Amino acid sequence: MPELPEVETVRRSLTPHLVGETILSATLFRADICETHDQRPATDDTLLAHATIARIDRKGKQLALIATDGRVLNIHLGMSGQVLIRDQHPEATENHVHALWTTSGSRAVMIFKDPRRFGGLWTFPTIDLLNERRWSLLGPDALDALPSVWAPALRRGDRAVKAALLDQRAVAGVGNIYADEALFRIGIRPTTRTKRLSIAASLQLATTVRSVLAESVAARGSTLRDYRDADGFPGRQQLEHRVYGRSGQTCLTCGSRLRGGQVGQRTTVWCPKCQPSQTKHSERVKL
């Protein structure tokens, strides 16, 4: 569920509860969702027990709690993951709570909950190790980096442009929702081969992606089903979706019937008129 805007919203909502506070204890209920830098079993120490949180970083769809002593807790929410701040420990009947921390903050409990377990935790003794093992594998962050820096990566190779947008090594943070929304806004069909994208079109696309993500951050992300920020609040950007989840409905721009299909293994929706086929588009979107 969580793409860049949702993860950034979690980061921001988590910050007042954690930064400057101390982790008093850490408990891992499911060892297999956590990987340590040396493959040894996680301990409360590797999970930041007794650390003071200096800041929370994000790259793409990943978060990292950075302790003042250098320790790092890297969190990926996968498809269904949540990081939630609570006043109380969860009830014993609450499912899929895989890790829990108590903190010095006024709301004293943080949990990592992830029904599908596509997400996980990674622990490192230093930020350098986080970068070396994990974040250096990602492309530039789609929100923080200049579009001109990563636009060329959208033209590399020969594949559907949507697949390039979803490739976290090309640019980090774009997922299925915002890929479709950005392609609709700029008028490029998701199946367009990257070889057929002009330099100008790739720059326009990258710029549009960043705008779409920034607008969603401003709306605190999209809540389709279970996405919530750290305080449990939903986002409201789903009200602005133009194509995602609207296959078969009318295009809000031209009234055509929106098409749906699979592109790069992912459900994809586009407008056959506003997002013309490849040859037509290369004439249209060139600058």
Place this chain on the structure above:
DNA sequence: CTTATGACCTGATAGC
């Protein structure tokens, strides 16, 4: 090297 495909999980929903 690149790109495509199935696998990994659980829960919600639709259809019979």
Place this chain on the structure above:
DNA sequence: TGCTATCAGGTCATAA
């Protein structure tokens, strides 16, 4: 009601 099938915001390993 209850069963089965399908689908979901993301990667990952393996095949071609």
